[in-house]
Amino acid sequence: MVIMGYARVSSKDQNPERQLIKFRELGIPERYIFVEKQSGKDFEREKYQAMRLMLREGDLLYLDALDRLGRNYDGIVSEWKYITHEVNADIVCLENEALFDSRKFKGMGDIGKLLEDQFLSMLAYVAEQERKKNWIRQAEGMQVARAAGVKFGRPKHEITPEFIEVYQEWKADKITARKAMKRIGMSNTTFYRRVSEYEA
Template sequence: MKIGYIRVSDKRQNPDRQIEKMLDIGIEERFIFVDRQSGKDFARPAYQSMKQVLREGDLLYLDALDRLGRNYDGIIDEWKELTRSLGVDIVVLEQESLFDSRRFREMGELGKLMEDQFLSLLSYVAEQERNKIRTRQREGINIAQRKGVRFGRPRVEMTEEFQEVVKRWRKGEVTAKEAMRICKMKPSTFYRRVEELKGEA
């Protein structure tokens, strides 16, 4: 049976391109498993569900090796478990000329050796790409911070309306809960800004 596994890094990314590839090679939609999360480990719901479905002789399709995962050692261990323990064959569409485990299987022990070498090389490349992405993200954040860009929730400005509401609250004209509702603040934010207001007084 043909089965497809798809992974995108987060919920904002669109898996449609990968899904279309799987449909084009004749995989039924019910046998296409999609995860929307990081490939740092294999504790992914769709991936684990897929492993429950896989049987010896099945053919698993991946769009690219890094869709399986991003961790060098994890990819190798998982590939070997699927192909050698479960008896499943894997085709990586992006590197189909290199990565079709059926070809390695046909070559016997020599095929295992060649498969291990290719897998080690490409898994290493996948992990290094993940490390480069993290490095670029950190560099981008550092540059933005040096330029004054703030990350996280936007700071609530100390408006005249806020100051007026605080005065009314201190006089007992409104409750703290009502003051927070008017200012549209959570308790932690409200009391923090009240303290900041004292410092500016």
Template structure:
């Protein structure tokens, strides 16, 4: 049976390219497992579900080795578990000429040795790339802080309102206080959410 595994690191990343490759290989959609999670470990729901259904003789496809994971020891351990304990096979589409466990198995003991060497090299590269990503993120955060940039969602307060919002506030605050308009109506007019709205109303009341 053909099985596909697709992984991206976050919820907003696009999986279409990886999915299409699996579909083009003739893999049924119910046997394509997708995780939107970091590759730092293998505690991923869809990956663990996939492992539970793998049987001897199955063929698992991944787009690239780093889609399987980015942890050096974990990649080697999982690869060997699938290919040598479950007796299934793995094909890495990006490096299919090198990473097709069926080819190594056909070469006997020397094939296993070669597989270990290639796997160690590529797993090391995948982990180093993960470390570089984390380093770049840390450097970016440090640089932003040094420049005084606010990280995360910007805080909204009375001073941060636009000129148009201030005008709407000034014109309609008395109406809201006199219950001529509701809080919900006033929120919509200002384009604010409930918590922010009441925070700004409190600020404005104290002016």
């Protein structure tokens, strides 16, 4: 039996260390800990797929919480059943270990399958609803920020007196285009776009 851990955070600036500490405390070897910094909207994740391919009958997979597996309702249910029924490995969710330890359900026969399906459906639904709430909160936050004058995306390079001075030197063949771009910190594309705007 191989014991594995799968940790996931939704973006590259988030830290999965809290999840990793739990796995290390369980004695899971580093080579069997899979860490992903990617959204849980689907299951086409490199580390997840690698872990999935390695799982064999009798193996045990630890998750910090069910939503680390994913945030798509149907996908969570499908993946859980694939791992626990088709591969015949087991899953333990540390956050809800009393409820979510597939070994307990297997030992209860048909009633265990029924309970597992009910609990899994309930928590997978909660996980997906939380993801939808996060989208709504993010959209509302951006709307409020825009109303307050906050601009998103890369700042636009304006046509400044500095640009005009550099432009005139470049047009008079006193400096090269590359040197002009470097002096005002513009990329090739941005520089020529501003040139077109200025000349128009």
